[in-house]
Each structure stands twice: as C-alpha cells, then as structure tokens.
Amino acid sequence: MDVWGSQNTVAGEQMTGEEEDWELAESGKDALIVLLDIRKTMLSPYPHAAEGAPTTWFHAVVELVIKLLKSKVIANDNSLLSVIFFGMALLDTDVQSTFEPMENSESFKDYSVEDDVDSESSYQPAFSVGSLDELMDGSLRKRFRKRRLTTFPLHVTKGVSIGVELYALVVAQRKNTPVALDASTNTPLKTETKWLCEDTGVYLTPDQIKKYIDYGGKRVYFTRDDVVQIKHYDAPGLQLICFKPSSSLKWNENIRAPYFVYPCDGYIEGSSTAFKTILNSMVKKKKIALARLIARKTSEPRLVALVPQKEVNDEMGQLQPSGFNVIFLPYLDDIRDIPVGAVPTVGQEKIDAAKNLISKLKLTEAPNFENPALALDEEILEFDESKDTTLPDAEGFGQGEAKDAITIFRDVCGAELLDASNSKRKSSTSGGRKTTTKKSAKVKEGAAGKPVAEETFDKEEWAALTASDAIQKKTVAQLKAFLHAHGAAAVGRKAELIDAVKSVLEG
Numbered sequence: 332m333d334v335w336g337s338q339n340t341v342a343g344e345q346m347t348g349e350e351e352d353w354e355l356a357e358s359g360k361d362a363l364i365v366l367l368d369i370r371k372t373m374l375s376p377y378p379h380a381a382e383g384a385p386t387t388w389f390h391a392v393v394e395l396v397i398k399l400l401k402s403k404v405i406a407n408d409n410s411l412l413s414v415i416f417f418g419m420a421l422l423d424t425d426v427q428s429t430f431e432p433m434e435n436s437e438s439f440k441d442y443s444v445e446d447d448v449d450s451e452s453s454y455q456p457a458f459s460v461g462s463l464d465e466l467m468d469g470s471l472r473k474r475f476r477k478r479r480l481t482t483f484p485l486h487v488t489k490g491v492s493i494g495v496e497l498y499a500l501v502v503a504q505r506k507n508t509p510v511a512l513d514a515s516t517n518t519p520l521k522t523e524t525k526w527l528c529e530d531t532g533v534y535l536t537p538d539q540i541k542k543y544i545d546y547g548g549k550r551v552y553f554t555r556d557d558v559v560q561i562k563h564y565d566a567p568g569l570q571l572i573c574f575k576p577s578s579s580l581k582w583n584e585n586i587r588a589p590y591f592v593y594p595c596d597g598y599i600e601g602s603s604t605a606f607k608t609i610l611n612s613m614v615k616k617k618k619i620a621l622a623r624l625i626a627r628k629t630s631e632p633r634l635v636a637l638v639p640q641k642e643v644n645d646e647m648g649q650l651q652p653s654g655f656n657v658i659f660l661p662y663l664d665d666i667r668d669i670p671v672g673a674v675p676t677v678g679q680e681k682i683d684a685a686k687n688l689i690s691k692l693k694l695t696e697a698p699n700f701e702n703p704a705l706a707l708d709e710e711i712l713e714f715d716e717s718k719d720t721t722l723p724d725a726e727g728f729g730q731g732e733a734k735d736a737i738t739i740f741r742d743v744c745g746a747e748l749l750d751a752s753n754s755k756r757k758s759s760t761s762g763g764r765k766t767t768t769k770k771s772a773k774v775k776e777g778a779a780g781k782p783v784a785e786e787t788f789d790k791e792e793w794a795a796l797t798a799s800d801a802i803q804k805k806t807v808a809q810l811k812a813f814l815h816a817h818g819a820a821a822v823g824r825k826a827e828l829i830d831a832v833k834s835v836l837e838g
Contacts, residue, residue, distance in 0.1 A: 361403070361409070361410045361411070362410070362411040362412075362413075363399075363403065363410070363411070363412050363413070364413045364415060365396055365399070365412070365413065365414045365415070366415050366417055367389075367392060367393075367396070367414060367415070367416050367417070368417060368418045369389060369416045369417070369418050369419060370418035372388075373387065373388045373389040373392070373418075374387050374388070374389055375387060375388060377390070377391050396414060399412070400412055405507075405709060405712045478498075479496040479497060479498055480497045480498060480499055480590075480626070481496075481497050481567065481626065481627070482494065482495070482496050482497070482595050482597075482598050483495065483497065483566075483567045483568040483569070483598075484568045484569070484598070484599065485568065485569040485571065485592070485606075485622075486568060486569065486570045486571060487571050487605075487609070488571075491605075492568075492599060493594065493599060493602045493605050493606050493609075494594065494595040494596065494597070494598025494599035494602040495569065495592040495593060495594055495595055495598075495602070495606070496592065496593045496594075496595045496598075497590055497591075497592055497626065497657075498590065498591040498592075498593065499588070499590060499591075500588060500589055500590065500591050500656075501588035501589075502588070503588075504702070504705060505705075506704070506705065506708050507708070507712075526540060537555065538554075538555075540555075541553060541554055542558060559629075562629050563628055563629070564625060564631070564632050565625055565632070566625070566628075567625050567626060567627055567628060567630070568625060569592070569622045569623070569624055569635075569637075570622055570623040571620055571621075571622050571637075572620075572621040572622055572623060573620070573621050574613070574618045574619070574620050574621075575618065575619050575620070575621060575636075576617065576618060576619070577617045577618060577619050577638075578617075579619070580619055580636055580638070580658070584636075584658070584660055584661065585658050585659055585660070585661075586659050586660075586661050586665055587659050589656050589657050589658050589659065590624075590635075590656075590657035591654055591655070591656055591657065592637070592654055592655045592657060593652065593653075593654045594606035594607070594654075607653070610639045610641075610653060610654070610655070613639045614639050614641055618639075619636050619637060619638050619639070620636070620637040620655075621634065621635075621636060621637075621660075622634075622635050622636075622637055623635070624657065624659075633659055633660075634659075634660045634662070635657045635658060635659055635660060636657075636658040636660055637655040637656070637657060637658075638655065638656040638658055639655060640652075640653060640654055640655065640656055641653055788812070788813050788816040788817070790817075790835075790836055793813065793832065793836060794836050797832070797833060797836060802829055802832065803829070807825050807828060810825065810828040810829065810831075810832060811828065813832055813835075814828065814831055814832065814835065817835050819831055819834075819835050
C-alpha cells in the first residue's frame with residue numbers, strides 16, 4: 332500500500348525549515364489604534380459585578396487595553412499602539428466644535444463616489460461585537476497579515492509569461508526566538524562566530540573555509556561560491572509542464588501546506604487578463620496543471636499541481652478570491668510502502684452501537700484547539716504582578732494595639748516636624764524654587780502677632796549660610812528638619828549635625 336509520507340530525508344527537513352523561516356519573516360511594524368468612548372454612558376456600573384471585577388464599563392475597557400498592550404509586547408516588541416479618547420468636550424480652547432453622535436458602526440462605512448441609486452445597497456458594518464468577552468477574545472487573538480512571499484513569472488510557453496504573486500495559506504506558528512541580553516545594560520547582544528585554525532591558532536576568514544565531500548577515496552573541496560552555484564538550479568518562477576484532468580489528483584497527494592498564486596500586473600503588464608483566461612478555461616474543462624516551482628534562488632525545484640479556484644461572493648462581500656492553489660506533489664522517495672495486515676470484521680451489533688453514539692453527539696460549533704506548548708510559552712513571558720513584601724504592612728499596623736503604639740511613638744519622636752518638612756519640600760519642588768528677600772526667611776505675622784520666619788530647605792540658601800558661618804544660629808530642630816528633608820540621617824549633637832549639613836551641601 333502506497334502512503335504519502337512527509338519528507339524524511341535530512342535535506343528535505345532542512346529545506347522545509349528554510350521555507351518556514353522564509354514564510355514567517357515579517358518586515359515592518361504592526362500599528363494598532365484603539366478608540367475609547369469616554370462619554371457618561373461608559374461610567375455606568377459594570378453589570379457583571381464580582382470580586383475583583385471592574386466597577387464601570389470604562390474600567391473594564393481600560394483593563395482590556397492593558398492586556399492588549401502586554402500581548403502586543405510579547406508577540407512583537409516593535410508593535411505600535413495608540414489610544415485615542417473620543418466623546419470629550421473641548422473646554423480649554425476658544426473654538427469649540429460639536430461632533431455628530433456615533434450610535435453604531437454604520438458611521439464607519441466607506442463612502443466612495445457613487446450614484447444615489449446605489450444608496451440602498453447592502454453593505455457590511457465595520458465591526459460586529461456582541462459582548463465584552465467576545466471583544467476581549469477577538470482583540471487578544473494574534474493576527475497574521477496576508478503578505479505576499481515573492482513575485483515571479485509563470486512561464487506558460489517559451490515566449491509567454493505571466494506575472495504572479497505567491498502567498499502562504501497556512502503557516503505553522505512556532506515559539507519566539509530567544510534574545511540574549513547584556514546583564515548590566517539590558518541591551519540585545521549580537522552573536523558572532525569565529526573559527527580558529529587547529530594548527531596555527533589564527534582566525535580564519537570566510538574565504539579560507541572550504542567544504543568537501545569524499546569521492547573515490549579523495550576529498551573534493553568546494554568554495555562558498557561553488558556551493559551557491561551547485562544549489563542554484565534555475566531562476567525563481569513557475570514553469571508550466573502539462574494539463575491533467577481534475578480527477579487524476581488524489582486527495583492525499585500532497586506533502587505540505589499549499590501556496591496560492593494571484594496575478595500581478597505590476598510585474599508583467601496584462602497578466603490579469605491572461606491569468607483569468609487560463610483559469611476560466613481550466614475550470615470549464617475541469618483541468619489541473621502540472622508545473623515546476625522554484626520559490627527562491629536557493630530552493631530546490633518542486634513538482635506542484637495548480638488547482639484553479641473561482642471567485643465566490645455573497646451579499647456581504649467576497650468569500651474567496653480567484654487564483655491557483657499550489658499543491659506540492661511527492662517525489663518517489665516521499666512515498667512509503669507500509670504493510671497492512673488483515674482488517675478485522677465487525678458485527679452489525681457493534682456498527683449499530685457506533686451509529687447510535689454518533690447520532691447522540693451534538694457539536695454546537697467548530698472546536699478550537701490551542702497549542703499547549705505555545706500557550707505555556709506565552710504565559711511564562713507575561714508579567715506576573717506580585718506583591719512587594721519589602722514594604723511595611725500598613726493594613727496590619729493600623730489594627731489593634733499596634734495602631735496606638737505607633738501613634739505614641741510618632742508623638743514622642745517628633746514625627747510632626749518630619750511631616751511638615753516633607754510637605755514643604757513637595758510644595759517647593761512642585762511650584763519651582765522658592766525666592767526670598769535678602770534675608771534667609773520671609774517674615775510674616777503669626778497667630779500670636781509675633782513675626783515668624785518661614786523655614787525653607789533650599790540648598791543654595793543654606794550654602795550661603797554655611798559660607799557666612801550663619802548656620803551656627805540655626806537650632807537643632809532646624810538642622811534635623813533640613814537633614815530629614817534631604818533624606819540624610821539626623822543623629823548627634825549640634826556640631827555633628829552641622830557637619831552632616833555641610834556634607835549634604837557638598838554632595
């Protein structure tokens with residue numbers, strides 16, 4: 332029994348790996364723009380309220396955007412994501428505009444130049460989402476753009492060629508390639524390989540490295556250019572060989588996922604007309620074409636079948652485009668002869684039981700199977716929000732006897748001075764540097780009618796006090812407050828505190 336197997340030779344596996352790398356190669360960046368409606372209706376309570384659930388619809392959408400951003404970073408760190416809020420009022424400008432309300436997705440219709448008679452024609456809305464879970468599932472799903480792999484000619488005869496584009500219909504998704512990072516700078520590292528001569532210990536250049544094969548007991552050496560010329564069979568393209576009836580192609584005569592070709596007038600002018608003529612003739616006569624495919628300069632020639640596909644449309648738009656499905660046919664060494672033993676006979680009772688079992692099974696929708704290895708890899712790369720256990724337990728300190736003990740300790744140690752200095756430091760940094768008069772403090776009337784100096788902790792002012800030796804007039808409390816404001820230790824007598832202040836000013 333002949334069974335079509337996968338390529339089991341080393342050369343075939345290497346070729347398949349190279350083709351997959353070529354198919355997965357994507358240039359450019361993925362850009363995504365998220366539009367968020369922030370009108371009052373978005374601030375209504377979220378109906379599925381539960382423990383840990385968002386409180387409003389706006390918070391639910393923000394959580395979705397955060398998850399979407401993380402998934403984009405994991406999938407491709409070159410992705411661009413923009414968030415735009417609409418439904419806002421322009422209050423800080425002189426010119427205000429009133430925008431039309433966007434009640435549904437019909438506002439996104441592509442209004443091209445068309446006659447009024449076509450205004451009642453049906454069209455497809457821009458999007459259709461029924462629930463938040465559906466929106467989240469669709470947004471987090473990784474999408475692949477239909478990029479063409481290459482453009483080359485389809486040689487019909489010796490003097491007639493058609494320009495076509497090659498597409499990959501199915502590509503196996505693999506794990507992301509790990510990137511080595513520098514431990515100190517966290518920048519990507521570039522891997523370089525250098526070869527040393529075993530006899531002299533000198534680094535070898537690429538021109539000095541040669542390959543060889545054993546032939547007739549001798550080594551036949553090849554340079555890098557020789558290897559490139561040996562692998563080069565012909566220029567990339569499709570060479571039409573002959574036509575066959577559609578019934579001659581068996582359903583199992585394929586060894587990998589197919590390609591798809593589509594005409595390209597930009598490569599050869601008039602290709603669409605000739606391509607459509609050949610495709611319609613093959614569909615009418617129920618024919619397929621045998622051809623030789625060379626996808627790249629270094630690719631091996633493959634025998635393929637070109638199966639025509641007509642364009643299919645419905646009231647909502649195009650379902651499938653017109654073109655040729657490129658089916659990879661097996662070579663002789665791709666066919667394995669597997670011995671099959673005698674087939675056991677099954678009684679009618681077992682057949683009826685199996686029929687009854689199948690009839691009872693009900694599948695509401697097509698199952699969606701996920702790759703567990705890829706899912707595990709994505710989960711490992713996701714950021715796990717963990718609790719910082721090095722921070723004080725504020726919730727525990729605010730309960731029971733510990734709360735009263737902490738309050739007494741703060742009162743005894745003068746915590747109000749530290750709080751006051753921190754508040755003044757924040758106000759000075761937020762409002763810019765404070766400017767004073769010629770004196771170091773501005774005098775103002777206090778609550779008791781006596782002048783009170785407004786204390787500042789600006790380094791320039793304290794440096795002037797240190798230079799004029801006026802810092803000796805500062806009290807211990809003022810020195811400690813300055814040190815606390817700049818995050819320095821305030822321990823010791825007045826002389827030690829002054830030295831600490833000088834160290835802060837010099838640092």
